[in-house]
Amino acid sequence: MGRHTRPNPIPAAHAQAWDRFFFDGAGSITTIDVVVSDDFPQLQITDAFLSGDQFSVRVLDGGSVVEAFDCSVPTIEGDQIGDDYDAAFADDRWSSGEVFISARGPLTIEITATASPFGGGGAGWRLTEGDDPCRADLDGDGELTxxxxxxxxxxxxxxxxxxxxxxxxxxxxxxxxxxxxxxxxxxx
Ligand SMILES: [Ca+2]
Ligand SMILES: [Ca+2]
Incomplete structure (x- = not known):
């Protein structure tokens, strides 16, 4: 179990490229501070390198959870893809997931490794372009009224x-x- 923290917000200009994060065994938590803008509101997470790891993700605004999702269940353990995050994201042998973040400004991404057959590894995350799946919710209360x-x-x-x-x-x-x-x- 370990906790990795990146204290500095990732500049929005860097946010389109995949960035690597490392995790220890199952239960370890990685936190990443970001600034979310209208340009790159879509959070994507993918396992890479050896397949078999799996993640649960929360996006936090202070102490409040603004988004949460579980990445997909990997279909195999031990396949190797290196740091080709685009390929891993598109391949169901590697756990991955994404969410549209409605909130803006400084937020914290919290990634928990929920499965880690090799006791740790490397994975990737990025913020990229995305469309609000619920833009009709103009008052932002999560319901259409x-x-x-x-x-x-x-x-x-x-x-x-x-x-x-x-x-x-x-x-x-x-x-x-x-x-x-x-x-x-x-x-x-
Ligand atoms: Ca029009
Ligand atoms: Ca509404």
Whole structure:
């Protein structure tokens, strides 16, 4: 069991590249301080090197959990892929997972190794581009309610391009229709 801490926030300009982290056996925790921006809101985690490790991830704002997910279960132990994180992320022999982070600003990523057949290893993480899977939740309370509809209407009436849901740079009836579609589709 061990605890690794990176005290310095990773500059956003570096956030697109995969960065390596090391972990000890199962139960060890790695914490990484980041600054999350609109440019790179998608957190991706992947095991690399020898397959078989598995992770559980939380994103913390102070003491509050703002996102949490379990990485996939690796399908095999002991296959070697080196530090090719892109390949490992796409390959189900290596545990991986991702989440869209809604919160912005300084946050802490906490990665717990939940399985580690070789007693430790190396893995990768990065922040990258991503789309909000629930952008219809305009008031950000995690549910789609009448208040989100009202918030949309307010943005639209104010000429705020946050209401440009079809992304054509203008506010038209089609934004209303797109908003309604996403609202009806729900967030899960
Ligand atoms: Ca809402
Ligand atoms: Ca539009």
């Amino acid at each position: 009448l208040f989100d509809f009202l918030a949309f209407q307010n943005l639209f009436d104010a000429g705020d391009l946050a209401a440009d849901f079809d992304g054509d740079g203008r506010l038209t009836l089609f934004d209303f229709l797109e908003y309604q579609n996403e609202f009806d589709a729900g967030c899960d």
